[in-house]
Amino acid sequence: MxxxxxxxxxxxxxxxxxxxxxxxxxxxxxxxxxxxxxxxxxxxxxxxxxxxxxxxxxxxxxxQHEADRDLFETLLNVSGIGPKLALSIIGHMPSDTLQKTLFNKDITALCKIPGIGKKTAERLLLELKGVSICTVNSSQEYKEAVPSLVHDAVSALVNLGVTQINAYNAVSKTYSSLNEPKDLELLVTASLRNM
Incomplete structure (x- = not known):
């Protein structure tokens, strides 16, 4: 709205x-x-x-940042996470740290966030498995770790109105399934089909 x-x-x-x-x-x-x-x-x-x-x-x-809003909305899709808890997560752990915590399955770190117990931490790990929640485009680490073709494809999808998180998820999934394609147009169109 x-x-x-x-x-x-x-x-x-x-x-x-x-x-x-x-x-x-x-x-x-x-x-x-x-x-x-x-x-x-x-x-x-x-x-x-x-x-x-x-x-x-x-x-x-x-x-203050669009990526934080997108992260908030992603967290709301996890059962048992309401707006107040999603705000608490965002307020206590930057998105790149949260991404690493989920990737490493670090339940102890998640439980340090006020309002998150062991069961909620396990649910976060399960329901956000494979979902990228980094603020793509904003971190230097992202730019260095991701091929420029993926970065360009994500930018193209964002310009078409797709949120950064959804664009990154679709492109990274497509990129690996196509065995690292070299053509930007192919990657963008295939990513749109995978959404």
Whole structure:
């Protein structure tokens, strides 16, 4: 429904901000570590938002980076993970660290996040197995580890409106199934078919 909200920062608390845009004040929930990264009150601010509808509430969740919002929405697809726990995960572990933790099946590290016990950590490992949650394009480590053809194909899919995470997952799956193709057009079209 909403992609982002841009406006003036009116109020800031530990778990939410109020953004005024076109005379309307939007209360937007934020991750625990986000408050320290926000500009002073009355400054302009743009937050990428996710609109979550529950049985008795409708809430906006805001992120300074689009990739964090995509990660939030990916985490919501895990059974037993609600918006508050997804925010807690994002607030306590950067996405690249979370990706490594899941890859290494490090339940102990996941259990250090407030609200996550052993069963929830195991469920995260199971349901996010093989899913890339890194903020692709933003880390130097990603650019060095991934062939430029994959990077170009991900960029092409993002330009077509696919989220970064979905684009990366589709391209990396297709790239390995086609035995490292050399043609960008082939990789992009095959990746679109695999989505």
């Amino acid at each position: 909403f992609d982002y909200i841009s406006g003036k920062l009116v109020r800031c608390s530990l778990d939410s901000v109020t953004l005024e845009a076109s005379g309307i004040g939007y209360r937007i929930m934020i991750a625990p570590n986000c408050q320290s990264q926000l500009p002073p009150t009355t400054s302009p601010l743009l937050l990428y938002v996710s609109f979550v509808i529950r049985e008795f509430s409708q809430s906006l969740y805001g992120f």
